[in-house]
Amino acid sequence: MNTPRNRQQQSRRQDQDSTRRSDRSYAPRPSPSSVPSVQQVTRGAAVSIVLKEDQPTGREVQGTVQDLLTRGNHPRGIKVRLTDGRVGRVQKMSGAAQSAPQVAQAPVSAPTNYRREGAALPSTRDVRFDEYEAPPVRTFFDFLPAEMRNESTLPTNTTPTAKCPICGEFEGDEVAVSRHVDEHLS
Incomplete structure (x- = not known):
């Protein structure tokens, strides 16, 4: 009669945990030595990656590397962006390296130092790269109303x-x- 209300039976709880684990198939994490290093993964390389949503299952997809998103080595694999836009961690190299398909692009009117490699063009322009035209030299006389611009009507030093x-x-x-x-x- 003095037992807490939130107390559950231990045997029932253990049964639930074991069925819960058997419902999903968790993929074992790769060892740090089995994933490729930064030196091996380059732009244009064919790789197998695990997408973020596929990490519990370990399902791999293949593609060609467009951008490296991780600066150094990572124990679960280097994060990359494939040419089709998918992002994931590299698990292994897929055969021989393929060169990335070259897509013909329209010439960009912005200077080449305007953008980082792999980044989109900024939505605003940098006025430092524009041609500089000095404003015309003006005097106080230019700002006077038209009726005061006659020299006869200008006030004199009296x-x-x-x-x-x-x-x-x-x-x-x-x-x-x-x-x-x-x-x-x-």
Whole structure:
């Protein structure tokens, strides 16, 4: 009467586990020495791969390598993209290496350093590769309204000029004249 409610019988649980394991056939993982290394797997090589969804069963598909997606060696195989777009881990090399079929492509208008090998073209353009045209040189006069562009209507510098009271020869604004007068007096 004091037994916990969530307690199950052990024998029944063991029976369920054994039937569950026998329902699926799990493929044994390959040993690290049996999968090809990065040096062996190259672009254009014919390989057998295991797709992600086929990892529990170990079903292999064949194809030609388009891109290497793993940088170094991996214990379960190097991840590659095949020419048909499928992605999986290489389990073994399939016979002699085949060259990847060359597909005729339209010339790309972008510079060659515009894209990485195997990557799609970016959706935006890089303006650093465009021809540079310097903007035209403009002055403040170019931004004036049309009615003010006539030289007769432009405001002029209307500071009052004064003459030196001592010599009568020097002309300038009041500050300049006062300094000139100081030179006479000193």
